[in-house]
Amino acid sequence: MFGRLTFPQLLFASILGIAGGIYIYQPIFEQYSRDQKELKEKLKLAQDSEEKKN
Template identity: 85%
Template sequence: MFGRLTLPQWLFATILGIAGGVYIYQPIFEQYSRDQQALKEKLKLAQESEEKKS
């Protein structure tokens, strides 16, 4: 049995690994979200200004 993990230990290690990955990369996800919102706002403003020109 030495060197083997039980199912609950595997599940715990998996959940811990996923949670750790999310915690580490959370700032990158947040920055991406802010960039996408800013891009949408720019596109909206560009469309509005183009409509006013027509």
């Protein structure tokens, strides 16, 4: 199978596949990033309120 493809064609197909995967999964990565930021903010607020109580 690989004998019929030249190296530049194989390289181009690989780059295209990686770029397509990143494009498709980008919303999932962004949602994960937003969720992590929200969790950090909630944790910080909880720690701040706990420190004020003490």
